[in-house]
Each structure stands twice: as C-alpha cells, then as structure tokens.
Amino acid sequence: MTISSRVRLICLTGALALSVTSLPLSWPMPAYALSDIKDITPHPPEEQTPSAPGPVPGEDESPADDAFPVIPDPDPLIKNPETEQADPATSEEPAPEVIYDIEKAPEPVRRMRKLIMDAAASGDIQALKPLFDVGPNQTQIPLQTPEQDPIAALKGLSGDDEGQEILAILLDVLSTGFVQLDKGTPDEAYVWPYFAGKSLALLTPREKVELLRIVTAGDVAEMQEQGNYNFFRVGISPDGRWKFFNVGD
Template sequence: MMISSRVRLFRLTGALTLMLASTALALPAVALSDIRDITPPSGDTPSDTVAPLPGHEQDVIEDSLPVIPDPDPLIKRSDPEEVESVEPETPPVEVIYDIEKAPEPVRRMRELIIEAAKTGDISKLKPLMNPGPDQTSVPLQDPDQDPVDALKAVSGDSEGMEILAILLDILTTGFVHLDPGSAEETYVWPYFAGKSLGLLTPREKVELLRIVTAGDVAEMQEYGNYNFFRVGITPDGRWKFITVGD
C-alpha cells in the first residue's frame, strides 16, 4: 500500500520528538549553584588589560621594560661652530709729550728742523736731509729731483711756506715710538700717525684740528686713519722721512 508524502512526514516528525524527549530525561539536572563563576578575582587582572595577540608576546615585554639612556661621552667637545677664534688685541701705542723721553740724537734733529722752519727759508732744510743713499724721503719726489724742490711742489705756495708751517705744527704735538728694537724703529710726529682716530680724546681732537680742517678730519674718519703730513726720525738722529698719505 502506498503511503502519502504528508503521512510519511507526520510519522518522521513524531519519531524525532520522542527521541529528543527521551534524551532530555536521561541527562542529569544541573543546579544554578553548580555553574562555575568565570569572573576574574578583583585585583588580579586589571579590567582594561588586553591579552596580547598570539606571536606578539615579545613586543609587549620589550615595551614594558624601562628605557636606559646612552651614557654621555667622557670628554665633551664643543661644537665647531661654537668655537670662536680670539685674536690677541694689539695694545695701543703710547702717546709721548715729554721730548726728554726720546734719545738725544732724536731730540737734536727735531730741534734743528724747528729752527730751520722758523727762518721762513725752506732751503735751510736741505742740509738736514742727509744727501746721499739715505736721503730723507719726501712726497712726490722724482729720482733726480732736489728734495727741497719736491717739497715746494706739494706746498700751497710757490716758496714752500706752507710746508714750514706744517713742520712747526706737527713737531710741537706729541709723538709715538714705532717698531722699537727693529730695523724700522722710528720716532714719529704727530702721534695721530700711530693712533686710531676713533680713540682720540676731546683734547686730542683739538690738537688734530690745529693741523687740519674739520673737513679733513671727516675724510680721515671715513678712511679710518690719519693721512696728513708726518715726520720720522731714527734713534740715531737721521731725518728719515717727511711724507703725506696713509
């Protein structure tokens, strides 16, 4: 006899229901008190602690270790950019007013030049210029030119009177002793030739204005040094030069 599909489905469903019921009756009952508490004890594990993923346990350990800084070098050297070379300062030259501090030959030649200048005759200077290989150096002199004629050529007048007046002015100021102990040792008038114009005192500025004009001083300050006439005498009393310029 053929069984319809619906009847067959009812029979299978009923059989499954009986099997599940019998299995449930066979299992022991579990009380609520027998359910184990899986909550972690208080204080053992922080609530915000996240277990490391598998394979990353070593990273967690290394991150938790304290970082010890590298020790400083035993010898600390300054940064090359911070090291500045300090050049020794050149001490200022001494301005000397007491002519007695100069050697006697120097004092004698200075006095002879002053006496010749006071005469108003520039030719009186020629015997003092030591004709020969060591002749006094004068400005703008040609090799074969007479030194007196060369001085007249730079004077504001044809007779050289201006040069004589300049000699009197500069030889009555203070002087400086340059290059002591060397072959170039010289006593030089005026002292402005050996001192920075920026270091002049008010008194010294007045002395400079007795020799040159205020316009000349402004020009000298622009170039940073005295550039007017000067006279040099060697320690042995030789009139070494009368020059103009730097």
C-alpha cells in the same frame, strides 16, 4: 606489677583490637585536590649564579670620566664674531704711548728736531736742505721722480711758491706729542704727530682739538672714513737721522 593487673591489661588490649577490626571497611577517606598534593620528586640542586663582587673599599664607586665618551655640542650655524675670542696671533698690538715730554727722547732725536724747527721758523725752505740725510738712507719725501730736487718737490706741495706753507706744517707737526714706532727694528723712529700711531676712533676731545690745529674738520671726517691719519708726518731715527717727511697712510 601483679598478675591480676597484667591480665586486665591484656584483656583491655584485646578488646581495643577487636573494636578496630570490627569497624566497617567503607570508612570515607578525605579527598585531596591535585594542587594540594605536594611534589616529592627529588630535584637536582639549583646552580647558584655567583654574585658580582662589591666595590673595593677606598675606590670611587662612580664611573671614570673617560668611561663614557662625551660628544661635544655642535657649533652654532651662525657665529657671532663679537662673542668669539680673538686669535692671539692675529690680534692687534696695543697702541704706543703718546709722549709730550721731549726730554724722554734720545739726545740725537731732540737735537735733530730742534734743527728742523729752527730751519722752518726762518721762513727759508732752503734751510732744510742740509738736514736731509743722503745716500742709501736718504730722507724720504714725496718726490714725483727719483731725480727731483727735494726742495723743489716740497715747494710743489706747498700752497705758495716759496714753500712757506710747508714750513708752517713742519712747525705745527713737531709741536704735538710723538710716539716711538717699530721699536727694536731697523725702521725704529720717533714720529710726529702721534696721530700716526693711534686710532682716530680712540681720540679724546682734547686730542681731537690738537688734530684740528693741523688739519680741517673736513680732513678729519675723511680720515675717520678711511680709519687712519693720512696727513704730513716727521720721523727721526734714534741716532738722530731725519728718516722721512711724507704724507699719506
């Protein structure tokens, strides 16, 4: 730079300085509201709260089944027995099979049945006496006293003096189907008629006709009120012993 240029620069600088110092001291300054003044006071850094860890990949994000206890619904105040399930320990056993084919019974059973029917068909009630079992397993028949003669007891149940009505009942009963009761126990027996092992409420129309061949309609109505068959029945053990010929439930 030449000398003349430097001199002009110095002169220009001095003139600018003089003009600034000659400005009035009462130059207005802008006013600021308190809200416009920024707080420059240093503050300690805020303590950061650690964020909760995210779910582990592969794990089920839903709460476990046992995380919250489940309160069962209260039982109804009035229970309907028809909707409640039957207790297996107290439920009734299924009805035994009704058998019409005598060949399905053991041979000793078939033999004793034929002997009883032949004696009944003879018309002489005394023909039954040799077929009764004696001793501790004697044939059970309706006796008024333990010492009573079984034939005399049967005559006393008959509507005639000779006991022929009882013989007719024996033939009718042994001509029906039969059931096997108390299987596998000391009381096991093949029983005639099968009504002794089946609910009367479950009888078909055909079976009701079979029942009416043994008893009257009035007897059937009475049995239905009581819920079971209560007329004469015959039981023969699997080894061919005549176990009982009795009447009642």
